[in-house]
Amino acid sequence: MRVLVAMSGGVDSSVxxxxxxxxGHDVVGATLKLWGGFSDSGCCSVADVDxxxxxxxxxxxxxxxFNLTEDFxxxxxxxxxxxxxxxxxxxxxxxxxxxIKFDRLLERSDRLGFDRLATGHHARVTRAANGPHExxxxxxxxxxxxxxxxxxxxxxxARVVFPIxxxxxxxxxxxxxxxxxxxxxxxxxxxxxFIGSIEGRQGFLADKLAFHPAEVVDGRGDPVGRxxxxxxxxxxxxxxxxxxxxxxxxxxxxxxxxxRRVTVGSAAEAxxxxxxxxxxxxxxxxxPLALGARAIAQVSAHGRPASCTVGANADxxxxxxxxxxxPVAPGQTVALYDVVDPDAVVGAGIAA
Amino acid sequence: MSDCPTTYLDHGATTPLRPEVADAMAAARALPLGNPxxxxxxxxxxxxxxxxxxxxxxxSMGRQPGEIVFTSGGTESANLAVFGALGAGCRAPRSASxxxxxxxxxxxxxxxxxxxxxxxxxxxxxxxxxSGLVDLHALEAAVDGxxxxxxxxxxxxxxGVLQPLDRVVETVRRASDTAVVFTDAVQAASxxxxxESAAGADLVALSAHKLGxxxxxxxxxxRAGVALAPRQHGGGQERxxxxxxxxxxxxxxxxxxxxxxxxxxxxxxxxVAALRDRLAGGLVASIAGACRTVPPGVATLPGxxxxxxxxxxxxxxxxxxxxxxxxxSGGSSCASGxxxxxxxxxxxxxxxxxxxxxxxxxxxxxxxxxxxxxxLAVVPPVVASLRHDP
Numbered sequence: 106m107r108v109l110v111a112m113s114g115g116v117d118s119s120v121x122x123x124x125x126x127x128x129g130h131d132v133v134g135a136t137l138k139l140w141g142g143f144s145d146s147g148c149c150s151v152a153d154v155d156x157x158x159x160x161x162x163x164x165x166x167x168x169x170x171f172n173l174t175e176d177f178x179x180x181x182x183x184x185x186x187x188x189x190x191x192x193x194x195x196x197x198x199x200x201x202x203x204x205i206k207f208d209r210l211l212e213r214s215d216r217l218g219f220d221r222l223a224t225g226h227h228a229r230v231t232r233a234a235n236g237p238h239e240x241x242x243x244x245x246x247x248x249x250x251x252x253x254x255x256x257x258x259x260x261x262x263a264r265v266v267f268p269i270x271x272x273x274x275x276x277x278x279x280x281x282x283x284x285x286x287x288x289x290x291x292x293x294x295x296x297x298x299f300i301g302s303i304e305g306r307q308g309f310l311a312d313k314l315a316f317h318p319a320e321v322v323d324g325r326g327d328p329v330g331r332x333x334x335x336x337x338x339x340x341x342x343x344x345x346x347x348x349x350x351x352x353x354x355x356x357x358x359x360x361x362x363x364x365r366r367v368t369v370g371s372a373a374e375a376x377x378x379x380x381x382x383x384x385x386x387x388x389x390x391x392x393p394l395a396l397g398a399r400a401i402a403q404v405s406a407h408g409r410p411a412s413c414t415v416g417a418n419a420d421x422x423x424x425x426x427x428x429x430x431x432p433v434a435p436g437q438t439v440a441l442y443d444v445v446d447p448d449a450v451v452g453a454g455i456a457a
Numbered sequence: 458m459s460d461c462p463t464t465y466l467d468h469g470a471t472t473p474l475r476p477e478v479a480d481a482m483a484a485a486r487a488l489p490l491g492n493p494x495x496x497x498x499x500x501x502x503x504x505x506x507x508x509x510x511x512x513x514x515x516x517s518m519g520r521q522p523g524e525i526v527f528t529s530g531g532t533e534s535a536n537l538a539v540f541g542a543l544g545a546g547c548r549a550p551r552s553a554s555x556x557x558x559x560x561x562x563x564x565x566x567x568x569x570x571x572x573x574x575x576x577x578x579x580x581x582x583x584x585x586x587x588s589g590l591v592d593l594h595a596l597e598a599a600v601d602g603x604x605x606x607x608x609x610x611x612x613x614x615x616x617g618v619l620q621p622l623d624r625v626v627e628t629v630r631r632a633s634d635t636a637v638v639f640t641d642a643v644q645a646a647s648x649x650x651x652x653e654s655a656a657g658a659d660l661v662a663l664s665a666h667k668l669g670x671x672x673x674x675x676x677x678x679x680r681a682g683v684a685l686a687p688r689q690h691g692g693g694q695e696r697x698x699x700x701x702x703x704x705x706x707x708x709x710x711x712x713x714x715x716x717x718x719x720x721x722x723x724x725x726x727x728x729v730a731a732l733r734d735r736l737a738g739g740l741v742a743s744i745a746g747a748c749r750t751v752p753p754g755v756a757t758l759p760g761x762x763x764x765x766x767x768x769x770x771x772x773x774x775x776x777x778x779x780x781x782x783x784x785x786s787g788g789s790s791c792a793s794g795x796x797x798x799x800x801x802x803x804x805x806x807x808x809x810x811x812x813x814x815x816x817x818x819x820x821x822x823x824x825x826x827x828x829x830x831x832x833l834a835v836v837p838p839v840v841a842s843l844r845h846d847p
Contacts, residue, residue, distance in 0.1 A: 152523050
């Protein structure tokens, strides 16, 4: 098959490319230039492109760099900034997957005549004989990235392949070492690719958003403090929120940017029994869950899965947890897994 | 013009292109190579050759590939080091100082001099002793928070003297978190293992044509994390540090030359040193008043022999020797081609009377015993014939 491999310059996508070459496919590597500014996250810098290119050279495959900075800015960076202005907590890596990697890039892959688009994600796509495509967790539970891929549907899954999905991280590195790939020992990139480690989120947003101070109140509305930038506060946040009179830590329960108010409470007060996923953001791998169906919810990239039941209200899908969970900030993705087959992703949505 | 065979003893100026290097370059040149910054197959092919050469150079220098910047040669590398360190990041345009040993190559010296024309840059030359070794106490006293760059060459091009680079690095690090240490390894690269000898330096320059490679290509190794303002602006090649279409064939030549030099380093150093010592012994014994400029016991590159011959004008000596097919040099030439007084010898305190009669022989990997025999036979009578004073 003709396969286009998205190569970030990291070891996962390097080995993904290598495996495809070993399997005899006609492989071409492409690195996306997404962010034109400074990057030291281990993804997207010129050094990372060089690493990806060198691995492609070592594997004997063509390598291209696709400049998608405009799309990235429009679909990932601008919404990231805007979400903060509204007191929401976006996940830019998910939006990048949704709009860039598995939309724009997938489209380009089709137009250039590739049969598949491959990435180095730790996830698996399977298919029972002529059945629907399934998206599953990667073999390495600690590294599983199905959460950030949970927006994919049949159309995408039919055209993507995740070559390292069956491998553990240490297998991946061992393979890279065996092949003498330059990226074998490169540390994984951890953070958002367009936010430098020194400036951080605050530094990044400081020249794009106005920060407003806000008062911090408890559940009864009594003031308990202030913050300098309401736009930087996240629901569920503990840092900087102080303690209640009984000595227990305060957590952010709600953020109201227009009212310049942050409401805090104890862990028990902050925890939620349900979260609503906005209707327009719902995606399903195959079929939507029936109302009243059981499922397993994961509310962060490596968060502990929680059993739940799904329902509906005017705003969208209601995910009712069996037991109270840490708060889910508006803008965060909730991925839903099959209750009978917990590795299989059923769908996802974004918390209202 | 006499028709006698050439005895080439000027490897310090340039070295013959090695056949293996010529072959590797011819093979690269024969391929359909595009511009390495392009997306089609010929471009990818060119890029691959360039990156393979880069990997090779990095391995030879004990650096990471991302730390290797290809340049047009040692002079460009030196300019990039000096101006690049000065212009980088938060230092510009606040005041900064440059420190360099008093015996640096003109590529470094003149870069420092030009940079110091700016009101915000000061330049101090660090004195050397009678052997040409940099004064570490003076260095310690001079490094401070404003020091942008300390330049001390690994081996001197005129005398071959090896500087204590490790001690220089140590001294600088003790006194400054931000000063960048640059070493001109252009002469040293053919004989020393830079991975060891230049390990402590932040910036290392080398040039292909001093080690059997082609003229027109060199390297500046830039330690990861060291900020460098580019001198050449343009397409952003070499990770924004040096724009311009890379000389892929040249890079292949350089990498090949460096690889070959590394493989035979120990054997060549021994052989060349033995030839040099025989030449030295023979000339000192047979030329009255001749002395080695570098005192005994001071470490030098194995191929360098620098002599002071009182009563002889070096310009005349070089011309006369050339007439007999002996190729040597007398120190640095200036833009017009005329010989200039050597700042290196002056810094070492060599009296003018002796400096005027100085001559440099540099042996290399292809110097033979027959070359030494010839030189021993020819040089003393030529010197005698030119002697002004008895």
